[in-house]
Amino acid sequence: MITLHHCPQTRSMRVLWLLEELGVPFQVAPHAFDKTLRSPDYLSISPAGRVPALEMDGDTFFESGALMEILCERFPERGLGRSPGDLDRPEWLVWLHFAETITQHSAALTQQHVAIYEDAMRSPIVMKLEAARLKKCYAAIEGRLSTLVENRDYLLTSGYSAADIAVGQAVYLAQFFAKLDDFPETAKWYARLTERPAFKAALPGPGQGIYTRDFYPAWEG
Structure with missing residues (x-):
């Protein structure tokens, strides 16, 4: 089973979206966007205490761009990656x-x-x-x-x-x-x-995101 460690409205959303597109079985381990990401248990998965992190095939991985490359290579038949030698x-x-x-x-x-x-x-x-x-x-x-x-x-x-x-x-x-x-x-x-x-x-549910407004102007002071 693939497990994605995820906080809504963070970089982990791009990996969640990719997993949804791939259509493969996975589960989400939700985390709050706070200091709990610095807990020893989570640091053993993501040493910088950040999301996303991914558990797959007995290994753990982190960094969203790397995770997307890994998943596209793991499931090439889905056509979301581009293999070495491909023109694109x-x-x-x-x-x-x-x-x-x-x-x-x-x-x-x-x-x-x-x-x-x-x-x-x-x-x-x-x-x-x-x-x-x-x-x-x-x-x-x-x-x-x-x-x-x-x-x-x-x-x-x-x-x-x-x-x-x-x-x-x-x-x-x-x-x-x-x-x-x-x-x-x-x-x-x-x-x-x-x-x-x-x-x-991949969108957050009501009240789950880190943003409380739809738009933040550059400066309101």
Whole structure:
């Protein structure tokens, strides 16, 4: 049995979404987004005390990008990975890991808006810079999806893959801080992804997420 250690609205959501798409048996070990992730028992699974972590075939693994590669290689027949030698393999790797470029900015904004409780400790400069950097990431996706001939449905020429899952989940988190209003092709691509049953299955239940608002403006002070 595959066990995913998961906190809603964190990087582990991208692995949960992938597992739902793969259609393989798995179970979720839920965790609160708090200091319990630093417990000795959990540190034996994820030594940095972070989610996601995965237990499979008697081994434990961590780091969301690595977990997605491992699962795609473990279940190649599902067609969500791209094997070495495949023409789309380099682009698959690039976009799979570009998700972390996006998420580092969302994580900084989550710290500013959610983890820090006192306004005096928040930085309006950091908030504005990180929100602007998210839009730079959106621009990169927009450029990938837009061509002179026609627009792409997905990030790869060969179609839907785990790269769309990774980047799509990163955009899901990013939209708490930066909207897609100026990125029409990215918005259409994202809308296409969010209609997938596996995406909906990976969403948090009512009151389970770490965000209490739908959107956090760069600065309200």
